[in-house]
Amino acid sequence: MDQRISAVTLGVADVNRARGFYERLGWAPSKGSDDKAAFFQMNGLALMLYSMKELAKDAGVERPGMGFDNVTISYNVPSQAEVKQVLAKAKKAGGTILRDAAQQFWGGFSGYFADPDGHAWEVAFNPHWKIDAKGNVKIPK
Amino acid sequence: MDQRISAVTLGVADVNRARGFYERLGWAPSKGSDDKAAFFQMNGLALMLYSMKELAKDAGVERPGMGFDNVTISYNVPSQAEVKQVLAKAKKAGGTILRDAAQQFWGGFSGYFADPDGHAWEVAFNPHWKIDAKGNVKIPK
Numbered sequence: 001m002d003q004r005i006s007a008v009t010l011g012v013a014d015v016n017r018a019r020g021f022y023e024r025l026g027w028a029p030s031k032g033s034d035d036k037a038a039f040f041q042m043n044g045l046a047l048m049l050y051s052m053k054e055l056a057k058d059a060g061v062e063r064p065g066m067g068f069d070n071v072t073i074s075y076n077v078p079s080q081a082e083v084k085q086v087l088a089k090a091k092k093a094g095g096t097i098l099r100d101a102a103q104q105f106w107g108g109f110s111g112y113f114a115d116p117d118g119h120a121w122e123v124a125f126n127p128h129w130k131i132d133a134k135g136n137v138k139i140p141k
Numbered sequence: 142m143d144q145r146i147s148a149v150t151l152g153v154a155d156v157n158r159a160r161g162f163y164e165r166l167g168w169a170p171s172k173g174s175d176d177k178a179a180f181f182q183m184n185g186l187a188l189m190l191y192s193m194k195e196l197a198k199d200a201g202v203e204r205p206g207m208g209f210d211n212v213t214i215s216y217n218v219p220s221q222a223e224v225k226q227v228l229a230k231a232k233k234a235g236g237t238i239l240r241d242a243a244q245q246f247w248g249g250f251s252g253y254f255a256d257p258d259g260h261a262w263e264v265a266f267n268p269h270w271k272i273d274a275k276g277n278v279k280i281p282k
């Protein structure tokens with residue numbers, strides 16, 4: 001198996017509501033998106049929004065859990081200032097700030113916001129990771 | 142905000158146990174990995190394994206949920222045969238098959254396995270998506 005991820009799917013209560021949030025972040029869904037599923041082209045992978053009930057069913061799981069979903073997705077930026085900017089934009093878009101941006105013990109600067117369904121996104125400046133011109137991260141070997 | 146994801150983090154009960162599972166899939170953690178956190182270089186993003194308790198704390202969430210975490214991660218392959226191969230490999234590595242590989246209503250062929258902490262991974266052949274030589278997916282515009 002190659003070390004790669006092809007998509008991240010977020011189970012959501014209402015695809016249109018969730019889609020509106022991500023559109024307000026400035027993201028454009030693919031033309032194939034509708035009120036049952038939304039698709040966003042990311043850096044070599046896809047972000048998908050799909051009914052949490054259907055997603056659980058598709059995965060062979062009886063029922064989605066509630067509350068923190070035990071997975072986070074990170075959005076890294078090249079400066080502390082941008083961490084604050086992205087969190088502010090997320091809040092303005094209808095997100096909830098879970099943790100304000102702050103210096104972290106591991107040397108970085110980060111905060112968290114939740115999307116309308118409670119999915120936790122970390123916004124981080126990590127001085128140990130390189131971000132190339134294409135937005136891909138390179139972690140230390 | 143660019144359309145990109147920098148990392149996916151899985152909250153786990155025991156980093157070493159989870160790391161062993163992914164190593165058995167053939168993945169190599171970075172040298173910076175230890176028993177508190179493991180890092181895998183993916184296609185322009187990172188996969189991280191981190192204590193579920195610490196992850197929830199880091200995200201400003203009181204306590205991780207149990208059961209289905211309401212997020213899935215997809216691993217796409219270029220053929221139906223490879224879907225079965227990857228699921229078999231995951232099972233052999235200590236994963237649990239959540240749903241056997243089968244033809245899907247959207248035209249693809251997929252199944253799901255769970256890692257030792259119950260994180261659901263979809264293994265999919267999706268004829269509508271292109272996978273380039275670098276393993277990046279291209280979804281229809």
